Amino acid sequence: MQAIIRGMGNTFTSIIQRVMPDAYIFCLLLTFVAMLGAMFITGKSLFEVVDMWGNGFWGILVFSMQSSLALVGGYVLSSAPPFKKVLGMIAGLPRTHGQAIVLATLCSLGLWIFHWGVGAVATGIICLEIARQAAKKGIKLHYPLLVAGSYVGTVAWHNGISGASQLLIATENHFLAEKIGIIPISQTIFSSGNLMIAIALIILTPILTYMMIPEEKDYVSPATDQLGEFSTGEENFDAGQKGTLAYFLNNSPLVPILITLVGVTFLYHWFYKWNGAFDINTFIVIMLMASIILHWRMSSYIKCLKHAVKTAIPIMLQFQFYGGILGILVASGLVAVIANFFVAISTPLTFPVLAFIGAGIVNFFVPSGGGQWIVQGSIIVESAQQLGVSIPRAVTAFANGDAWTNLLQPFWTLPLLAFAGLKIRDIMGYCAVILVFSFIVIALGLMFAPFPG
Template sequence: MLKGMTRFFDRLVQRYLPDPFLFATLLTLVVYGMGIVLTDSGPVQMMRHWGEGFWGLLEFAMQMVLVLVTGYVLASSRAFQTGLAAMARLARTPPQAILLVTVVSAVASWINWGFGLVIGALFARQIARVVADVDYRLLIASAYSGFLLWHGGLAGSVPLTIATEGHFAAEQIGIVPTSETIFSGFNLFISISLLIVLPLLNRLMMNTYDHPYRIDAKLLQDESAVAKEESETGQTPADRLENSRLISLAIGGLGMWFIVTTLIENRFELNLNLVNLLFLSLGILFHQTPRHFLNSVREAVKNAGGIIIQFPLYAGIMGMMVSSGLAEQMSLWFVSISNAFTYPLFAFISAGIVNFFVPSGGGQWAVQAPVMLPAGLELGVDAAKTAMAVAWGDAWTNMIQPFWALPALAIAGLRARDIMGFCIVTLFVSGIIIACGLLLL
């Protein structure tokens, strides 16, 4: 039955899911029309909401480009490839490959979402070189499925926001410690259950087809001359600088020094900027010379086009959703059909729907918190439970939202439709687990 479901959804997305850019374009038009029909905003106002929000994700878009570029650069270095290859050799068969990549991705995502998103895809590529007969599409989908755990983990933006002094909802709910959110019983149940179930689920989706999708290992080799030594040193001062190991050691070491001291000062709290600086510094150090490093960067930026062009579209969608009040209306509708028992479930589902249009954990919380928190408190639902229901809803529908898959797909060299059939199955199974954790504990 599971294989039949997987085949059905895979064929469905292969036939009807457009390229992520067209998906974002169509989503823009859908939200534009919904805003006109369901809110007081007219065509001109919706156009202004779109245009004014268009550049709202520039900082985040640059961070995601750096996630992709620095992750690729680090992965193309000899030292990193040697380390990943050693880990990849732990998997000797396709089932072991699927199980291992899911666990590594899930644990890494629970620690930090940016780290997990890149490491999962890089590790999957490396495993595909070692276990040549594994289904490559399922392998990348398995790596992406681990991303589900991010918002219940150490870098979850919602639990960290409400644990920070002076957050925007502090007057309503005060400071909510992570012991009541990330380390609460219901959240640990969800995280641990997903960590156990996801690898097994991905394993069960193996052999969906008689002829699994395999990729030539040669296509996974880096085409640049990044890891090759220069045949002769440069004769000009400029050439000698480009091949200077001392310069790479100095700037890479400076970055690592800053990271270590910052982590110690902040009690080892890792954020996206530190992850990017870590990848960048290690990439510079592992490539040993500026010339090798820059050769790798030139290869890496070729894969960043999707992020650069699509993130402004999602920022425009977010602008329309927030400024027109459409996101608030969606939240209010779910509140209106809830009671004290069902409220966490409906908060979770509403967040999953809003996530399609506002694919940013922090941004979505800013939109939904003013509606969800007062309604939850009025029904007698703990604020921590409401917050984590929204957080898990945000993470849940990432499985079928191409926005977050872009870096992983660029690293893997696949299209969104190649993995989304598997991800839909993951969505249904994980939704049951998360709902049980929110309702029963």
């Protein structure tokens, strides 16, 4: 069996290295695909499609800012000294190549399930740390597989506590509230069915990455410059002259403590006084407050913040292009055509799986859980109600589809690849193997695992 899995990894990698363009080029190509689809499938003119693209380009700014803040918060939290110390201790555990691959995969799963922003960034830090410590110990590694293992945890991110669609429908006055009401995360993220799928992925994924380890003669070792020390930008920050008020404010824990108290007080009132929901906005506040207090000094926080913004900029820019794609899909009705196709061939038993596949296809064009839910949510909900499928099961099907094809959508690999110094085509073949086998696990869970309603 290992020979088969290893062969699949090698074959997929060989193919993808020849055909996969850069992530930004991939985004622009998808733009043209969406334009052509709108013209030939829905009958829109070129000028109409361009107008749709322009409206969508700016229509996603709110969610783009939310996602960017979440990523920045994840980056700064990941680079906080206590967090990095823990990551360093974990990275030193492996004694063999296989242990390193399994550890990278498990860390990826854990971090992505905890929060997609932390997963997108912290995986790069711990991947590099594993590679550095392996080099010091003389452990030979197949570096592209190690980096791929550090990314494949994305397949389970929507099963975790930052699942965008689940958090959005738990938010008061969300856009589908009149149809389905407020659905707490106890019925989605913490439902028995979702937990069963998450556990199955946590077991399966490390086994697959381990089985893809090539023969030692085929190892690709990391280059020396790829293992450079992670910089926090300390050399570029002016903390002020010692003994001055500026120096005190920049380096005293007083400011982080006070602002964290403000954030904690707000969260207390939000949850216990105002009965607010645990949604994407409150999660961002928690991330930002946690990163500030863990850095302990604003000088340390600001140093890392500068690098966090640099990491987030490519994603921020690509978000706007994906917003243009989203505008085309929605205004032309193309997304409805895709979704309704899968609904039309569905039964109550098969609907969750077909909704899962449909969400996976749309995710190529809109790689944003929340943004995609805004596009597909009403179609998923109305179809589930017509077929008698519970809303929590339907939402979980959508969420898993959005996460599933992240394994082939290069958008969220950008932070990790920036750390690792690799190209998307170096790792995507291994991710494709996980895509194939995770489909089986998720599909069975969506059909037969228990969900509320």
